[in-house]
Amino acid sequence: MAERAAAGPLSLPDDWPAHSDLTLSLNRMGTFDWDLDSGLLHLDSPALDVFDLRPDEYDGRPETLRSRLPQGEGRRLDDVVSAALRDGSANYGAYLRIRRRNGTLCWTHTQGTIRRDADGRPHRVIGIVRDATQELADSVARLELDAVRRVRTSLVEGTTAALAHARTVQDVIDVLKESHGLADLGATSLVMGLLDSGRIHLVAEGPEGSFVPGTRITRVDEGYPMSEVLRTLTPRFIESAAEFALSYPLLWPHISGLGITAAAYLPLIAQSRPIGALGLLYRDKYGFTAEDRNLLVALGSSIAQSLQRAVLFEQEHDLAEGLQQAMLPRRIPAVPGAEIAVRYRSARLGRDIGGDWYDIIPLPGGRVGAVIGDVQGHDTHAAAVMGQLRIVLRAYAAEGHAPATVMARASVFLHQLDTDRFATCTYAEADLSTGVVQLVRAGHVDPLIRDVDGDCRRLPVPGGMPLGLSAAFRRLDYPVETAELEPGETLLLCTDGLVEQPGTDLDDGMRLLAALVRDGPRDLQLLADRLCEVVDERGGEDDVAVLLLRRGGARAPQDGGRLQQRVGQGDPGALSTARHMIRAAVAAWGARERSDEIELAADELITNALMHTGNGAIVTVRELSGSLERRLRVEVEDRSSALPHRRDPGESGVSGRGLLLVDELADEWGVESRGSGKCVWCEFIVPARPSH
Missing domain, CATH: 3.30.565.10 (Histidine kinase-like ATPase, C-terminal domain)
Structure with missing residues (x-):
């Protein structure tokens, strides 16, 4: 510009500045002038082009334009203009569709300025009309792009919210596979590996039938994409099949038939430590935008946090489960004159380990003690307290203490442990030679008795306070209930996880359990299995212990x-x-x-x-x-x-x-x-x- 100014006076075109008609025409706009007194509507040539009319086809009357307006569009325009004329507006604007000569519809925008006389009466409208097809198309595209962005943002938020409830590694995999996340991301499948001592353990294998032999466990220094992202701690985006084949010749020959056109491998990093890698496989996708990459990195961070929580939970769960199994009796002793079945099931919904336990204690003189109990809580501490309480209660019973004394001393012991846990418990001492059963209950659910003919009834037992609490409140008196167990009858002791169900009270739960036992198999082991199957089907947040004791028939003294x-x-x-x-x-x-x-x-x-x-x-x-x-x-x-x-x-x-x-x-x-x-x-x- 400076050079041109130095060269001398500027030479301007003859038609500079451009006339407004030319400016409007170049921008695909036409003008109109509507005289309201005569009713004539003048359209210039660009305006006629917008309506796809030749000059000889238009007579200056607004009614002639009706042929170009679909049903309802003209009425809608009349309503807009009439409202502006009545309410004193100076201008108006509207978008409407017109039908072109070939029958297609396109969007048009019209805008008018209303002129009024000294009395405010409208007498003339001057304005423009233009083709708005591209404008609205661009607007729709922006809206669609915004919608896609919102979907992707909500995808990360929704997946993160779902992962917050995942408690195991399999839960994390299920959330990713069963949600719409993969479909919304365009991925067809995923692979996932966990890092342990320099080795990657595959936990999700990708598409059905795509498992590659020898990749169940791989080393970080091998030539696989998950190995690379864990070595470099950098995401790897593979944008074509050719790039995949060139970069990973060990893996590609095994998966080339799956139709994969792109893949994204992400290191899963939690608290600055790599814990695994995630691979997303795509079909009919070529390349990743910057937005795609940012989204996947954000999603990988969320998955890594959930995966770390799941790994820690499973480690704690395994520890608690091992502790509880060590605390439960390793085997149930054979008791002459009795048939016994015991079962334990951990919670299926929360997969927590609790303090439920059972025990069978052979006693002199043809007697046997049966214990069922539940320590408050679902953690390793509850399992540890359970183990101590079981051993102590067993020792008190073996010493020959009366059932009420056994319960009272166990309560004192739990109180002296200086723990914040209490326990519910039922202790039954049965004389198999006479069938006399003495029962003591400490805040626990009542037992059931199944008759020889299969009928099942609840056995009400007056109860005392839970163990630990009775000692704290100095209420150690436990009433003893005496019942008779006829040959062939079965005593059922269980924890409340078998009885309590959401939406039902305890009495309803006891009736449902009695019906289940009544309709269950005669064989004691099969009956115990059936009770556990119901627990597994129902799920729940509490673990379950079951003890069945049947007095023998002719074989018993x-x-x-x-x-x-x-x-x-x-x-x-x-x-x-x-x-x-x-x-x-x-x-x-x-x-x-x-x-x-x-x-x-x-x-x-x-x-x-x-x-x-x-x-x-x-x-x-x-x-x-x-x-x-x-x-x-x-x-x-x-x-x-x-x-x-x-x-x-x-x-x-x-x-x-x-x-x-x-x-x-x-x-x-x-x-x-x-x-x-x-x-x-x-x-x-x-x-x-x-x-x-």
């Missing part, structure tokens, strides 16, 4: 009778009554041949208890009938923890003969711990009763 008498210290009348009771029982049960031995041994045990404990005693005599032999058992229980032992008689020959005599007379004898005391017992084999 059956009690022909049981008599009991308390003998107080210094109460000769009660001692005489006890001796009479034993003599009568021996006679009634057809054991006269051994009556002298039984009465003498029983008298020695009673006398020892009264002389050496300083307290009274409880004398029990009962008949035990088995499939091979029949026995009479005498039990003398006292409150002293000092165990008796055989010793030689003193010089006087008066003391020390008691247990020696019992040892000689009885077929078996022994001592059992009974919590606050002990029980000394002896058994005698007697002839079987004659069959009738």
Whole structure:
């Protein structure tokens, strides 16, 4: 410009500046002048071109233009103009469609200025009309581009929100595969690998049937795209099949038949540490825009964070599961006279490990203890507390404590652990020879009993506070419920995960469980499996423990009778009554041949208890009938923890003969711990009763 100015005066064209008609024409605009008084509408040549009319086809009347306006468009334009004329507007504008000579529709824009007289009455409209097809096309394109951008932004946001709920690596893969994310990104499939000690473990294999042998585990230094992005920590965008084949000759021959035209491989980095790599495979895509790349990098960052959480969760879950399995009984002991089935299922919805447990405790005298419990919480701490509580409760039961004492001492122990956890529990002690079951419940769900005919009923058990809480509030009294389990009947103990369901109360859950047990298989193991299948199908946020105990039929010892008498210290009348009771029982049960031995041994045990404990005693005599032999058992229980032992008689020959005599007379004898005391017992084999 400076050079031109220095050369001399500028030489301007003759038609400079351009006339407004030329300016409008070059911009595809025409003008109109509408005289409202005469009704004539003048259109210049560019305006006629917009309407695709020749000069000889237009007579200056607005009605002639109706042939170019689709139905409804003319009426809409009239409404716009009429409103502007009435309300005193100085101008108006409208977009409308017109029909060209070949029948196609195109968009047009008209804009007019209204002139009014001194009284404000409109008498003339002057304006322009122009082809707006390209304008609106560009506008639609911008809107579509904005819509695509919004979709992609919402894709990242939606995928991130979905990944926030993923708790395992498989959850992360499922979110990416099952959402519309892949389709919205244009990808047909994905591959994913996790990095561990310099090796990449493939966890998602890509398209169906596309697995490449030898790539399940690869090294970071190998010639694969995931290896490269983990070495360089830089995304790799492959924009064509030729580039893929040239860059990765080890991999391409195996996947060339999949129709892949592009791929994006992203390093998954969380907290500045690579944890894996993600590959997105495309068909019918060529190249990646800058926006594509930014979007994929942002998505990869979100996936990496979720994947790290999932890996840490699975590690913690495996630790908790291993801890819990170590704390649960490794095997259930065989108990003569009983059939037992136990099951444990971790939560399926949250996949957490909790504090549910079961236990079977063989006890002396044909008795067995059954425990079901649930420590509050779903973590490794709950599993650790469960293990300690199970062992302690088992020890208290094996020591011979009464069921209520077992529960109270377990509560004190849990309270003294100085943990914020409490536990619910049910402890049942069953005498398989008599079928008598003593049950104690600490805040737990009631047990069920399934009859021989399959009917199932709830067994209400008065309960105390949960373990730990009862000790904290000094309410350690646990009522004991006594029930009878007939041969062939089944006792069911479970944790609340089997009963509680969303939207139902506990009573409804118990009724549903009773119906499920009633309709379930007769076989105990199959019934336990069926209960677990229902839990798996239902899912849920709580783990489940189940214990089934069925009293045997003819194989179990059956009690022909049981008599009991308390003998107080210094109460000769009660001692005489006890001796009479034993003599009568021996006679009634057809054991006269051994009556002298039984009465003498029983008298020695009673006398020892009264002389050496300083307290009274409880004398029990009962008949035990088995499939091979029949026995009479005498039990003398006292409150002293000092165990008796055989010793030689003193010089006087008066003391020390008691247990020696019992040892000689009885077929078996022994001592059992009974919590606050002990029980000394002896058994005698007697002839079987004659069959009738």
